[in-house]
Amino acid sequence: MQHLLSNLLGRFKPGASSAERRGFMRSRLALYCKLMFWSILILVGFINVMYAVFPETRPARATAVNIMAASGILMIGTAWLAARRENDYSEGVLTGIDVSSTLIIGAAFAVSAVLAQDRLVNVYSSFIWVSFAIFGRSLIVPSSGRRTLLLSILGTLPILSTALMVTTAVPRPALFVGALIFCAVIVVLSTVGSHVIYGLRQQVREAMQLGQYSLGDKIGEGGMGAVYKAKHAMLRRPTAIKLLRGDVASAEALQRFEREVQLTSELTHPNTIAIYDYGRSPDGVFYYAMEYLDGIDLEKMVNKYGPQPPERVVHILRQICGALSEAHGRGLIHRDIKPSNIIVSCRGDIADVAKILDFGLVKEMDKDDQIEGENTVSGTPAYLSPEAITDPDQISPRSDIYALGAVAYFLLSGKTPFEGKSVVQLCYHHLHTTPVRPSLRGDLEVPAEIEELVLQCLAKDPDARPSSAREMGKLLGRLDLAGQWTEDRARGWWDDDYVPRMETEERERLALTMTVDIGQRNLSLGQLLD
Known part of the structure; x- marks a missing residue:
């Protein structure tokens, strides 16, 4: 029977074997049955x-x-x-719900018309309600x-049969012909x-197909493009796709985009984002695919949950x-280490796995950077090292250490090392102001050992x-705090704190990289010091 229905009615959507698409069909059937249930209940009342x-x-x-009527309402309600149950129903079950709900509505109105006092009036009023139901289903x-x-033919057959049964003063042929029309x-x-509508759905789906990847929800956007959650057509692995439109991007942006994916793909450390693929679609969209994490970046973590325990920071x-x-061992300097470029999540059974994102501003130490002009300051002002401001062409791995110290400061205190009303003020503080100890700016107690190390990272002299x-990793490992943030504590935070709170707020899905407006992050030295 299931095979027969499938052959007669066809598949409800391309690739109906997909659990995701069956879930979409199920949710739409639930919406349709819900509307019919309440509409008929209100009508009968x-x-x-x-x-x-x-x-x-x-x-x-x-x-x-x-x-x-009550029987029909009960069956539609069932x-x-x-x-509405979130079960992975087979196509046959969904087809059964679709067919049965249509037949139930048609049969309920047809039988009610037969039992009614003024059958002629009730036949036509039943026609109207059946037409609403059938047309509503098509939408x-x-x-x-x-x-x-x-x-639609199956749904109208019961009421059409009722028209043949009605015996009134109106000639039967006229009634039947009118009903047939x-x-x-x-x-x-x-x-x-x-x-x-079905054709439009197919067109939209085809438009959202990028190579072997099917695009889903947008999870990030910036000046250069957007990031989407996606799935590989065969592997079904959750993926993040970073897009850059070729028809609107400059040659410099395209070169930077390509360099980002090439340099990132060379890195294999488990705490660096993994690149899966790179390409260009027929309509000129450049993209690359990377692993997807449903986690939270450090900036949002502190903003939502406040300063973090020192042992977790370590x-x-x-x-x-x-x-x-x-990265430094391969001659690469990140240049944009900041809380929003570090995401923590659960990977497998391991909680609190940190990942570095966004290598769009990376600099190769042994090569001249031809993409940017001379004396161009690259990075985020709140996390710029002094030398990145005064001599950006001579930055070193210690510039990333400075930024990492600023990230640690933010995690411990909930505030950046320096604050200012303008980029110029921030840069002045980086160059001339000694940072206040994080223990004096946050609500949590900060042990002296980690505080001293953070302040050492923020030294003006590289x-x-x-x-x-x-x-730096060795120094962190020698602290008494090292090892105090156990797997059980990490798992407890994700299970008992993060998940319940995220369920009560708007869920923010995060990609492992975010497109950044390069124009907003690159300032000429002249602009900065004017």
Whole structure:
């Protein structure tokens, strides 16, 4: 029977074997049945109120009509409850819900018309309600034109049969011909409507297909493009796709985009984002695919949950030091280390896995950067090292150490090391102001050992900072705090704090990289010091 229905009605959507698409079909069936349930319930209630107010209109078999209506409402309600359950129903089950709900509505109104007192009036009023139901289905439920055609015919057959049974003063042929025309109009309108909407859905889906990837929700956007959640057509692996439109991007932006993916793909550290693919679509969209994390970046973490425990800060920093150590060892300087470019999440059974994102401003130490002009300051003002401001062409791995110290300061205190009303003020503080101890600016107690290390990272003189990310990681590992943020504590935070709170707020899905407006992050030295 299931095979027969599938052959007759066709698949409700391209690639119907996909659990995701079956879920979409199920949700639409639930919406349709819900609307029909409440509409018919309100209609029956209104009719019974009219019977009470105007007793002369009450048919002799009103009880039978109500029983029939109640049965129909009960069956539609059952279909609604079945469809709203988040089960991965097979295509056959969904087809059964679709067909049965259509037949139930048609049969309920047809039998009610037979039992009513003025059958002629009730036949036509039933036609109107059946037409509403069938046309509404064509708008709500994803369906091909062929499927809607067959279901519309099935849905109108009961009321059309009732028209043949009615014996009134009106000649039977005239009544039947009128009913037949009415049904034909319903069927044609519903079929055309379904065909148009179904075609549009297919076009939208094809437009959202990028190579082997099917694009989903947008999860980030910036001046250069956007980031979407996606899935590989065969692997079904959650992926983040970063897009850059070739027809609107400058040659410089395209070169930067390509360099970002090439340099990032060279890095293999587990705390660095993994690149899966890179390409260009036929319509000129440049893209690359990377791993997707449903986590939270450090900026949002502090903004939502406040300053973090020092032992957790040490745990996160050690991971980032490992990723930076690999990058620096390959001659790459990130230049934009900041809280929003570090995401923590759960990977497998491991909680609090940190990942560095966005290598769009990376600099190769052994090469001249031809993409940017001379004396161009690159980075985010609140996390710029002094040398990145005064001599941006001579930055070193210790510039990333400075930025990492600023990130640690933010995690411990909830505030950046320096604040200013303008970029110029921030840069002045980076150059000349000694940062206030984080323990004096936050609500949490900050042990002296980590506070001293953070302030060492924020030294104006690069030589006064830890010599490398590897050395920084070793210094963190020697702290008494190292190892105090256990797996159980990390898992407890994600299970008991993060998840409940995120469920009560608007869920923010994060990609492992965010497109950044390069124009907003690159300032000429002359502009900065004017």
